[in-house]
Amino acid sequence: MSNVLPDEYLLLPLRCRYYVWCSTRKRVNTLIPRPVDYRGRRIRKQQSKAPLGGVARCYDILIQPDTRSATPMPVLPPNLDAVIEETWQRVRDVPGFLQEGEARFLGLLAAGAPANGTIVEIGSFKGRSTVMLASMAKHYGLGPVVAIDPHTTTAPTDPVLEKGSSTFEEFVASLRAAGVESFVEVRRACSREVAEGWKRPIRLLWIDGDHTYAGVKEDFQRFSPFVSSGGIVALHDALHGYEGPIRVFVEEILRSDRFGPAGFVKSIAWSQHRPDDGGAFREQREKLDLRARGLVPLLTNGNILRGFKKLRYNLIRACVPRAVISPARWAAIISQHTSKR
Numbered sequence: 593m594s595n596v597l598p599d600e601y602l603l604l605p606l607r608c609r610y611y612v613w614c615s616t617r618k619r620v621n622t623l624i625p626r627p628v629d630y631r632g633r634r635i636r637k638q639q640s641k642a643p644l645g646g647v648a649r650c651y652d653i654l655i656q657p658d659t660r661s662a663t664p665m666p667v668l669p670p671n672l673d674a675v676i677e678e679t680w681q682r683v684r685d686v687p688g689f690l691q692e693g694e695a696r697f698l699g700l701l702a703a704g705a706p707a708n709g710t711i712v713e714i715g716s717f718k719g720r721s722t723v724m725l726a727s728m729a730k731h732y733g734l735g736p737v738v739a740i741d742p743h744t745t746t747a748p749t750d751p752v753l754e755k756g757s758s759t760f761e762e763f764v765a766s767l768r769a770a771g772v773e774s775f776v777e778v779r780r781a782c783s784r785e786v787a788e789g790w791k792r793p794i795r796l797l798w799i800d801g802d803h804t805y806a807g808v809k810e811d812f813q814r815f816s817p818f819v820s821s822g823g824i825v826a827l828h829d830a831l832h833g834y835e836g837p838i839r840v841f842v843e844e845i846l847r848s849d850r851f852g853p854a855g856f857v858k859s860i861a862w863s864q865h866r867p868d869d870g871g872a873f874r875e876q877r878e879k880l881d882l883r884a885r886g887l888v889p890l891l892t893n894g895n896i897l898r899g900f901k902k903l904r905y906n907l908i909r910a911c912v913p914r915a916v917i918s919p920a921r922w923a924a925i926i927s928q929h930t931s932k933r
């Protein structure tokens with residue numbers, strides 16, 4: 593791609609005014625005029641010389657942001673690739689529903705969201721996603737993860753949880769085994785109860801609790817007003833035949849100019865809160881809406897997917913882009929900014 597550049601640098605020209613330098617071998621110094629760190633805080637000059645490189649592959653990323661944007665632009669935290677890899681080795685032993693690609697992506701969202709605030713998890717079950725989130729919080733000093741789950745809910749997503757039984761003991765054991773107990777604020781309650789009186793800004797809102805339309809919509813409506821500019825909303829099981837996550841994603845996020853870049857990674861639907869310039873991403877969101885909206889009527893009113901309906905669902909889902917993306921690619925996506933509104 594670039595014969596003129598030293599071979600250890602890969603220059604990726606992105607749309608508009610962005611360039612990403614990925615170093616595969618060397619450490620790189622930042623040249624960013626006004627960068628923010630992975631917590632959305634402005635990096636001071638001497639800190640901006642901190643090495644970002646060192647880890648193999650294209651995860652060491654340097655983004656030249658458009659400083660006119662009100663949304664902080666990301667500088668991915670150091671050694672993210674290695675930290676996610678190490679964490680996955682612990683997460684893989686925790687019982688739960690998150691696949692490998694999803695777990696790694698969730699770690700990226702937690703560590704890479706260019707915003708201040710708390711990581712909020714709705715639906716912890718036995719702690720699989722909690723361990724990934726809390727490990728990122730521990731490593732990068734992001735404050736405790738608020739993990740909300742009554743641990744007694746019988747839900748369609750928990751076929752093995754019998755009435756009256758609890759996942760709480762196993763949840764706590766998972767946190768203890770991973771050494772992240774003190775990085776989790778456990779809220780043993782329904783999301784609705786925690787939402788009453790909630791006032792804290794949120795950097796990542798991870799919705800994986802009640803998967804009905806009413807349940808997901810309520811979680812979204814109660815917590816999303818607290819998501820900081822630049823923060824992320826992510827919903828699990830959006831492509832697993834549940835009505836709630838996909839319908840809320842299509843109707844409340846893809847059709848809202850308060851949100852910017854959006855996508856699917858496996859069954860996680862995600863979008864960045866961009867209240868100031870979300871309109872610039874309308875075209876991108878509309879394209880995704882076009883691909884995904886056909887899934888919604890197949891699932892409304894508690895429809896069960898069987899026979900011809902299931903076939904149609906699978907065909908429509910096959911057209912929804914949902915490949916795993918690298919941290920560098922994701923950072924490039926959320927760094928886009930255009931003046932088009």
Ligand SMILES: C[S@@+](CC[C@H](N)C(=O)[O-])C[C@H]1O[C@@H](n2cnc3c(N)ncnc32)[C@H](O)[C@@H]1O
Nearest residue numbers: 688689715717720721741745749782783801802
């Ligand atoms: C699909 S599981 C979560 C899986 C978990 N995130 C993981 O990685 O394995 C759904 C969880 O949501 C919880 N839940 C259901 N309704 C809820 C609500 N209204 N508020 C909080 N948690 C809820 C259930 O108790 C269950 O443990």
